[in-house]
Amino acid sequence: DTAVSQTPKYLVTQMGNDKSIKCEQNLGHDTMYWYKQDSKKFLKIMFSYNNKELIINETVPNRFSPKSPDKAHLNLHINSLELGDSAVYFCASSRTGGGGLSGANVLTFGAGSRLTVL
């Protein structure tokens, strides 16, 4: 199936631990994103990579570090987890380009990874 898949789906961990969330897309897209969704459902963009290069890096603590080994993968590593990091993290991908009738710029989302920090 063509999709954006992220693992793990659920992650429960203690404060101070380090954890990673992995994301893979097989859609042939050239841009990948990480979004954080808080308890009020607000979606905030964290990072975006285009062809393995960082193009968006919003105000996110240095404890968060994205890594894109290739166009199809964008992993998120979080150091020294804090209570406030508890959220659902969504990976997404898109094919960049002009507007018009093409499918460019449409985001395809993964199912989300729910992180709970105790």
Added chain:
Amino acid sequence: AQSVTQLDSHVSVSEGTPVLLRCNYSSSYSPSLFWYVQHPNKGLQLLLKYTSAATLVKGINGFEAEFKKSETSFHLTKPSAHMSDAAEYFCVVSASGGSYIPTFGRGTSLIVHP
């Protein structure tokens, strides 16, 4: 610069009645506009998109939206709500072409009563 405002955090309707979810945007460029839906504990799914073609856009599940440049609006409508429409809806704006930075609204929770 671009931004999007969803005017209602919650909308409550009865099954079979019309749905209206309001979205206003601002963009320095010719915008692309999208509506996404998120069902409970699920990822986001594209409902419909406007990318400078027809101003009335039809999407999945009977939803449609109209791009009104003079009002900078992109409201989502459906003639008759179904229980399965209960979900969170997000309006998104981005620039057509060039640098693409998708900006999400804060979401509108649609509640459908039997």
